[in-house]
Amino acid sequence: MTEKRIAVALDVRDIKEAERILEDISGYDLIVKIGYALFIKYGREITDLVKSMGFDIFLDLKLHDIPNTVYNGVSSAVDLGVNYLTVHTLGGRQMLQKAVEAREGSDLKILGVTVLTSHSEDYMDYIGSHYTIDQLALKLAKEAVDTGVDGIVSSAHEVERLKKEIKKDFISVVPGIRFSEDSTDDQKRSATPETALRSGADILVIGRPIIKAQNRKEALNKFYEVLNRC
Numbered sequence: 387m388t389e390k391r392i393a394v395a396l397d398v399r400d401i402k403e404a405e406r407i408l409e410d411i412s413g414y415d416l417i418v419k420i421g422y423a424l425f426i427k428y429g430r431e432i433t434d435l436v437k438s439m440g441f442d443i444f445l446d447l448k449l450h451d452i453p454n455t456v457y458n459g460v461s462s463a464v465d466l467g468v469n470y471l472t473v474h475t476l477g478g479r480q481m482l483q484k485a486v487e488a489r490e491g492s493d494l495k496i497l498g499v500t501v502l503t504s505h506s507e508d509y510m511d512y513i514g515s516h517y518t519i520d521q522l523a524l525k526l527a528k529e530a531v532d533t534g535v536d537g538i539v540s541s542a543h544e545v546e547r548l549k550k551e552i553k554k555d556f557i558s559v560v561p562g563i564r565f566s567e568d569s570t571d572d573q574k575r576s577a578t579p580e581t582a583l584r585s586g587a588d589i590l591v592i593g594r595p596i597i598k599a600q601n602r603k604e605a606l607n608k609f610y611e612v613l614n615r616c
């Protein structure tokens with residue numbers, strides 16, 4: 387069984403601000419998620435900073451490109467020494483195969499993003515699919531896990547079905563975590579930490595509820611209280 391963990395999304399654009407957040411959350415056994423806002427600007431400087439503070443690194447670049455380009459991108463992430471890297475499962479089987487091939491022999495875990503948690507059912511109409519989000523997430527997750535991807539990013543609402551129907555072990559990574567399911571921001575398929583964990587989530591990805599909190603330690607402690615209880 388995978389140990390349940392929290393990944394804090396370091397979604398800021400300035401390295402000094404990132405440093406202040408990292409100081410506030412230091413001392414916890416956390417994964418820190420670095421997105422492209424910081425990575426495009428600071429590259430190795432930001433990954434080295436996060437690593438020097440003892441955190442595991444989740445590089446959230448959501449690669450989606452032709453197989454050869456993704457192969458090269460994943461190889462660079464291996465060189466960087468990060469722990470997790472996201473790719474879009476919509477990139478197709480060959481792209482996923484190349485991503486998996488590129489990290490072979492390293493400790494890098496590839497996480498496949500299914501349907502972003504900011505999408506609701508009208509997105510399925512937008513992409514011209516007759517599937518529901520649930521069906522598409524399952525199809526993409528199955529393909530990705532079959533290809534050798536280590537983890538699947540989905541909303542909490544799909545996790546139970548994915549864990550039940552995918553026979554191979556995988557890490558379930560769930561963003562869109564909110565204490566209230568009535569949140570009014572850009573997350574459309576959000577869930578409480580209790581719901582996500584009880585559905586089988588292994589890693590909860592949490593950004594604004596921690597980094598924008600008045601007291602970040604207090605906010606983090608509230609999430610840990612749930613993590614230890616569920």
Ligand SMILES: O=c1ccn([C@@H]2O[C@H](COP(=O)(O)O)[C@@H](O)[C@H]2O)c(=O)[nH]1
Pocket residue numbers: 395397421446499501502503504539540561562563573591592593594595
């Ligand atoms: O489907 C997805 C995939 C990735 N994310 C990322 O997670 C965090 C969530 O931040 P919050 O502030 O807690 O909403 C953010 O970095 C996203 O890029 C996601 O939300 N949904």
